[in-house]
Amino acid sequence: xxxxxxxxxxxxxxxxxxxxxxLAGDExxxxxxxxxxxxxxxxxxxxxxxxxEISKDKLLxxxxxxxxxxxxxxxYDVNTIPGIYHDIxxxxxxxILIPAFSDIHYEFALKAPNFSDFxxxxxxxxxxxxxxxxxxxxxxGVINGETGEIFTDKAMMMAVQLPANKTAEINILNIFxxxxxxxxxxxQNGFKTTEAIINGQPVNFAKYILENSIDTKLPLVADYSxxxxxxxxxxxxxxxxxxxxxxxxxxxxxxxxxxxxxxxxDFMSEVLEGEFAEFYSTSDVNKKFIMFSCNCILNFxxxxxxxxxxxxxxxxxxxxxxxxxxxxxxxxxxxxxxxTV
Numbered sequence: 478x479x480x481x482x483x484x485x486x487x488x489x490x491x492x493x494x495x496x497x498x499x500l501a502g503d504e505x506x507x508x509x510x511x512x513x514x515x516x517x518x519x520x521x522x523x524x525x526x527x528x529x530e531i532s533k534d535k536l537l538x539x540x541x542x543x544x545x546x547x548x549x550x551x552x553y554d555v556n557t558i559p560g561i562y563h564d565i566x567x568x569x570x571x572x573i574l575i576p577a578f579s580d581i582h583y584e585f586a587l588k589a590p591n592f593s594d595f596x597x598x599x600x601x602x603x604x605x606x607x608x609x610x611x612x613x614x615x616x617x618g619v620i621n622g623e624t625g626e627i628f629t630d631k632a633m634m635m636a637v638q639l640p641a642n643k644t645a646e647i648n649i650l651n652i653f654x655x656x657x658x659x660x661x662x663x664x665q666n667g668f669k670t671t672e673a674i675i676n677g678q679p680v681n682f683a684k685y686i687l688e689n690s691i692d693t694k695l696p697l698v699a700d701y702s703x704x705x706x707x708x709x710x711x712x713x714x715x716x717x718x719x720x721x722x723x724x725x726x727x728x729x730x731x732x733x734x735x736x737x738x739x740x741x742x743d744f745m746s747e748v749l750e751g752e753f754a755e756f757y758s759t760s761d762v763n764k765k766f767i768m769f770s771c772n773c774i775l776n777f778x779x780x781x782x783x784x785x786x787x788x789x790x791x792x793x794x795x796x797x798x799x800x801x802x803x804x805x806x807x808x809x810x811x812x813x814x815x816x817t818v
Contacts, residue, residue, distance in 0.1 A: 481523075481525060481537055481538060481539070481791045481792075482523060482525040482526050482530075482532075482535045482536070482537055482538075483535065483536055483538050484535065485506050485509050485510070485534065485536065488510060488536045488538060489509070489510055489511055491538065492510055492511050492512075492514075492515060492622070493513070495513070496513075496514065496515075496540055496541075497514040497515065497540070497541035497545070497548050497635075498514070498515040498538055498539065498540055498622075499517075499538075499539040499635065500515050500517035500518070500536050500537070500538055500539075500620075500622070501517065501518055501537040501539075501792075501793035502517065502519070502521070502533075502535065502537065503519060503520075503521045503532070503534075503608075504519045504607075504618055504627070505533060506533065506534055506535070506536055507519065507536070507627075508620075508627070510536075510622065512623060512624065512625050513622050513623070514541075514622065515622030515623075516550055516572075516574060516619065516620065516621060516622055516634075517536075517619065517620040517622060518574035518603065518605035518617075518618075518619050518620075518633075518793070519576075519605045519606065519607060519617050519619070520605060520607070520617075520793050520794060520795060520796075521533050521607070521608050522606070522774060522777055522793070522794030522795075523535070523537045523791075523792070523794060524772055524777075524787060524792055524793075525537065526791065527786065528782070528783075528784055528785050528786035528787070529777060529783045529784060529785055529786075529787075529794070530783065530784070531608070533608075537792065537793055539768065539769045539792070541635075541637060542768065542813065544639075544640055545569075545637050545638060545639060546638040546639065546640055547637075547638040548635055548636065548638070549564075549635070549636045550621055550622075550634070550636075551564050551633070551634045551635075551636060552621060552626075552631050552632070552633055553581065553631060553632040553633075553634065554581060554630070554631050554632075555580055555581050558581060558584060558585055558592075559588070559592045559593060560592075560593065561592065561600065561632075561634060562592060562593060562594040562595065562597055562598055562600065563594065564634065564636050565598040565599070565600060565636050566598075566636060566637070566638040566639070567598070568638065568639050568641065568643075568644065569598070569599075569636065569637045569639045569645065570599035570600070570601065570637055570639070570645040570647075570811065571598065571599065571602075571634050571635070571636050571637070572601060572602050572634060572635045572636075572637065572769070572811075573600060573601070573602035573632055574602050574603065574605055574619040574632065574633045575602070575603075575604050575605065575619070575632040575799070576605050576616070576617040576619055576628065576630065576631075576632075577604045577605060577606050577617040577796040578616075578617065579617070579629060579631075581630060582604060582797075583725075585632065585799075585802075586668070586724055586725050586802075586803040587666055587667075587725050589803065595801065595802075596801045599646065600634075600647075600799065600800075600801055601769070601799055601800050601801075601809055601811055602634070602771075603771045603793060603795035603796075603797065603798055603799060603809075604617075604796040604797030604798075604803070605617040605618060605619055605796065606774065606795065606796035609774075616629045617629065617796065619631065619632065619633040620633070621633055639813070641818045642815060642816055642817075643814065643815060643816065644813070644814050645812070645813055646811070646812050646813075646814060647800045647809065647810075647811055648800075648811075648812060649704070649800050649804065649807050649808070649809055650747050650808040651705050651707065651806070651807045651808075652740075652743045652744050652747055653695070653698055653705060653707055653735035653738065654705060654736050655698045655700060655705065655733040655735065655736070656695075656698075656734050656735055656736040657733070657736070658733055658734055659675050659676050660675070660676055660677075660731050660732075660733060661673050661674070661675055661731070661732045661733065662674040662728075662730060662731055663682075663726045663728060663730075664679075664728060665728050666725055666726065666727050666728050667725055667726065668722050668723075668724070668725050669719055669721050669722070670682055670719070670720055670726065671683070671717075671718055671719050673685065682720045683714060683715060683717075683718045683719055683720050684718060686710075686713050686720065687713065687715060691734060692734075692737070693713060694740075694775075694779050695735040695736075696708055696734075696735055696805055696806050697710075697726070697732040697733070697734055697735070698732060698733060698734070698735045699730050699731065699732050700731070706804065707804065707805045707806045707807060708722050708723070708724050708725075708726055708732065708805060709722065709723040709773075709805035709806050710723075711723050723775070723796075723797065723805045724803045724804065724805045740776075740780045741780040741781065741782075741785075744776065744780055744787070745787060745788070748787050748788040748790050748808075766812065766813060767810050767811065767812055768811045768812065769792060769810065769811045770790055770791065770792040770808060770809065770810035770811070771792040771793050771794070771798055771809055771810075772787075772790070772792060772793075772794055772795070772808045773794070773795060773797070773798055773804075773806045773808070774794050774796055775805065776794075776808070777794045782794075790808065792810075
């Protein structure tokens with residue numbers, strides 16, 4: 478496995494050498510970097526070279542392979558984000574960073590499936606964050622390495638063009654499955670709700686969760702044509718009788734709470750034995766390899782990953798993962814494959 482975490486000085490040198498890179502780190506570290514061919518997102522949480530860690534003075538570096546033909550950095554606000562798929566090369570991928578809790582975070586989360594040409598080309602990335610102890614004191618951000626601009630209210634995408642003999646594929650590792658409990662739907666789209674429809678009957682959702690002692694470490698799971706999409710619970714406010722989510726629920730979509738899991742064991746069995754692991758077992762790294770992966774902050778916390786190594790999986794720990802649309806409590810990864818021309 479190649480090294481992924483670097484000091485500020487080492488990263489500065491890579492930028493000066495002209496490398497094209499995707500960076501993750503604390504804002505203080507990112508601000509110290511020179512201009513160059515990179516974009517960066519804020520987070521002090523990583524799955525680094527020696528396992529899970531929290532650091533304000535390291536940067537996690539994902540290099541764009543040298544065989545890529547072109548990279549272009551684009552900036553989006555709430556009005557221009559719907560056109561993002563048009564900016565991704567026909568043979569390539571887009572890597573997007575969005576600040577958590579911003580208007581564009583909510584816009585993308587709620588409306589991405591309705592964007593023109595949604596999912597027509599690979600789009601992945603993550604929601605940038607901050608140290609949890611600094612919630613309310615710091616603001617997640619993204620940085621355009623070419624200009625040095627820092628945004629807390631805009632998204633940044635690096636569009637990458639691949640040669641004809643390569644192709645990109647986005648994959649999702651999700652340990653959660655729909656449970657066999659009540660069928661839950663919601664009367665409207667959103668990150669918050671007071672009401673839910675439980676087995677066809679309207680109820681207060683906060684009261685339902687509390688009265689049924691629901692384990693809110695388990696997400697709601699919707700079945701999207703055979704793919705499980707998680708919606709994680711952020712908080713249950715008994716006084717306001719309101720539930721807040723880390724990603725939006727959608728009107729008339731059917732959800733169930735996930736079946737219980739042995740968090741770390743089940744996650745590791747997927748990493749070490751599942752589809753994810755096969756990309757590390759190949760003897761020919763030019764045939765297929767994982768270029769990038771990211772993991773959810775909730776997986777980091779609930780699996781107690783600090784100080785633990787999760788196979789060969791490395792990458793930023795995020796406030797949300799993006800694989801075409803916003804996801805929660807998943808691991809998202811991008812593979813590059815050889816193809817016959």
